[in-house]
Amino acid sequence: MPRSLSCDAIVLATYNVGEADRFCILFTREYGKIAARASAARRIGSKLGSALLPFQRVQVELREWDNGYVITGARRHAACVGTETLPQFLAASEIIELLLMLLEEGEPLPDLFESVVEGLRSETSSPLPHTVRILHLLGHMPSTDMPHFSTFNVDEKGCIEEWIRGDCEKSPMLSAETERTLSSLCESILSDHAGKKQRVPGIKKSMMLAI
Structure with a gap:
C-alpha cells in the first residue's frame, strides 16, 4: 500500500x-x-x-x-525565498547548485535545511557565509586551526567560526584578498567531493562584467 x-x-x-x-x-x-x-x-x-x-x-x-x-x-510556504534582486537571485542560485552537487538522497538533515532556508532568504549579495556553513554541516569544511587557514589572522578566523556556528548575517571582517582565498578553498572542497566545479560563480562573474 x-x-x-x-x-x-x-x-x-x-x-x-x-x-x-x-x-x-x-x-x-x-x-x-x-x-x-x-x-x-x-x-x-x-x-x-x-x-x-x-x-x-x-x-x-x-x-x-x-x-x-x-x-x-x-x-x-509563508516564508518564501527572496529572489527579488539580481544579486539575491545569483546568491540563491549558488546555494541551490551546491546542494544539487553534494546532497545524497534520503538522508534527513534538519539543521542543514534550516541553514539553507536562512541562506535563501538572506538579503546579502554574497553566498559565501552560507556556503561555509553548508560545507561544515555536511562535514566537508576544515576547522580554522588547520593549515588551510594559516594565512588568516585571528579576526578573520573568528569571523569564519561565527559563520560555521550559524551566524551568517554577521558583518564580514575579511579583506577582498582573504575572501577570494576562502572562496577558492570552498571551490576546491566542492570540486574534490562532487568531481566538478560550480557553474553559477562563473556565470555571475560574466554577468557582472557585462553590467
Missing part, C-alpha cells in the same frame, strides 16, 4: 516530462533530498504548477510508491 507523507520542502530543480508532468528535486526537512513527480502540473489551471518552481519553499503532500514519490498537493 502506498504511504501518504507531508513535508516542508525547498524545490531545488524541476524538469518537464511527458505532456504535462513535472519532475521535481526536493530538499525536505523530514526526508532529505528526494525526487518526486507531479502529474499534470503544467496544465492550465493546475494548482501544483505555480508552487512547484525552483527556489520555492513549499508544503508538499506525497504518496510513496514502490517506484518513487508522487506529489498530490503543494502550497507555497
Whole structure:
C-alpha cells in the first residue's frame, strides 16, 4: 500500500516530462533530498504548477510508491525565498547548485535545511557565509586551526567560526584578498567531493562584467 507523507520542502530543480508532468528535486526537512513527480502540473489551471518552481519553499503532500514519490498537493510556504534582486537571485542560485552537487538522497538533515532556508532568504549579495556553513554541516569544511587557514589572522578566523556556528548575517571582517582565498578553498572542497566545479560563480562573474 502506498504511504501518504507531508513535508516542508525547498524545490531545488524541476524538469518537464511527458505532456504535462513535472519532475521535481526536493530538499525536505523530514526526508532529505528526494525526487518526486507531479502529474499534470503544467496544465492550465493546475494548482501544483505555480508552487512547484525552483527556489520555492513549499508544503508538499506525497504518496510513496514502490517506484518513487508522487506529489498530490503543494502550497507555497509563508516564508518564501527572496529572489527579488539580481544579486539575491545569483546568491540563491549558488546555494541551490551546491546542494544539487553534494546532497545524497534520503538522508534527513534538519539543521542543514534550516541553514539553507536562512541562506535563501538572506538579503546579502554574497553566498559565501552560507556556503561555509553548508560545507561544515555536511562535514566537508576544515576547522580554522588547520593549515588551510594559516594565512588568516585571528579576526578573520573568528569571523569564519561565527559563520560555521550559524551566524551568517554577521558583518564580514575579511579583506577582498582573504575572501577570494576562502572562496577558492570552498571551490576546491566542492570540486574534490562532487568531481566538478560550480557553474553559477562563473556565470555571475560574466554577468557582472557585462553590467
